[in-house]
Every structure is written in structure tokens, then in C-alpha cells.
Amino acid sequence: xxDIQVNERGQITIPKELxxxxxxxxxxxxxxxxxxxxxxxxxxxxxxxxxxDLIKRDLINEGYSEKxxxxxxxxxKKELAEALMNAVMESEEQYEQGELxxxxxxxxxxxxxxxx
Numbered sequence: 878x879x880d881i882q883v884n885e886r887g888q889i890t891i892p893k894e895l896x897x898x899x900x901x902x903x904x905x906x907x908x909x910x911x912x913x914x915x916x917x918x919x920x921x922x923x924x925x926x927x928x929x930d931l932i933k934r935d936l937i938n939e940g941y942s943e944k945x946x947x948x949x950x951x952x953x954k955k956e957l958a959e960a961l962m963n964a965v966m967e968s969e970e971q972y973e974q975g976e977l978x979x980x981x982x983x984x985x986x987x988x989x990x991x992x993x
Contacts, residue, residue, distance in 0.1 A: 928957070 881889050891901060899921065901907070906922040932953045933946060941949055971977045978986075987993045 928954075 879892050879895050881892065883889055896902075901921060906926075908920055908922050908926060910918045910920075912918055929950060932950055936945065936949050936953070968977065972979070984993065
């Protein structure tokens with residue numbers, strides 16, 4: 878447990894040991910929430926958080942409001958997951974048919990040609 882203090886401007890400093898243990902680096906984006914007991918929860922944003930932010934922006938652009946988010950965000954995530962899986966399966970089929978090369982083969986070819 879770490880003790881920190883809020884300064885006059887409402888800012889806190891995350892102790893170095895905690896930043897190192899949680900892999901928080903300069904320019905990382907963090908999220909803060911409050912649980913049902915009133916405790917603050919601070920966590921590092923990840924790709925899924927960014928994806929959710931993009932989904933929210935799209936929903937707003939489509940005329941949805943925040944009250945629709947609870948229903949619409951899981952639907953959009955499922956649609957994206959299905960599209961991603963389809964893209965992966967198509968890529969695997971193309972690779973098996975010789976239409977694509979592996980990253981390892983590409984690196985070898987670039988190395989053989991003196992580019993790496």
C-alpha cells in the first residue's frame with residue numbers, strides 16, 4: 878500500500894516503485910473510476926479501452942446517446958471480433974494456398990537481398 882497526497886491543484890504523484898511495478902511510463906494514459914464503496918480505481922488504458930472509446934465515438938456520430946452504450950458496445954465488440962476472426966481465417970487460407978508469405982520468410986528474403 879502506498880500513501881500519496883493530493884496537492885492544491887488536485888494532482889497526485891504516483892511513487893516510482895508503484896510506477897515500475899505497474900509498468901506505468903511517461904505519456905501512458907490512465908483511467909480512474911469509483912467503485913460502489915467509494916474507492917478510487919486507477920488503471921492503465923489498453924487497446925481494448927481505446928477500442929471502446931472509438932466505438933463510443935461512432936455510436937454518438939450515429940445518433941446514439943450514452944444510455945444506449947450498455948447495449949450497443951457489447952454488440953459492436955462482438956461484430957468486430959467476428960470480423961477479425963474472419964480476416965484471420967482468410968489470411969490462413971491465403972497463406973496455405975501460397976498467396977501470402979510468412980513474416981519469417983519475408984525477413985529472410987529481405988536479409989538475402991541486403992535490405993536488413
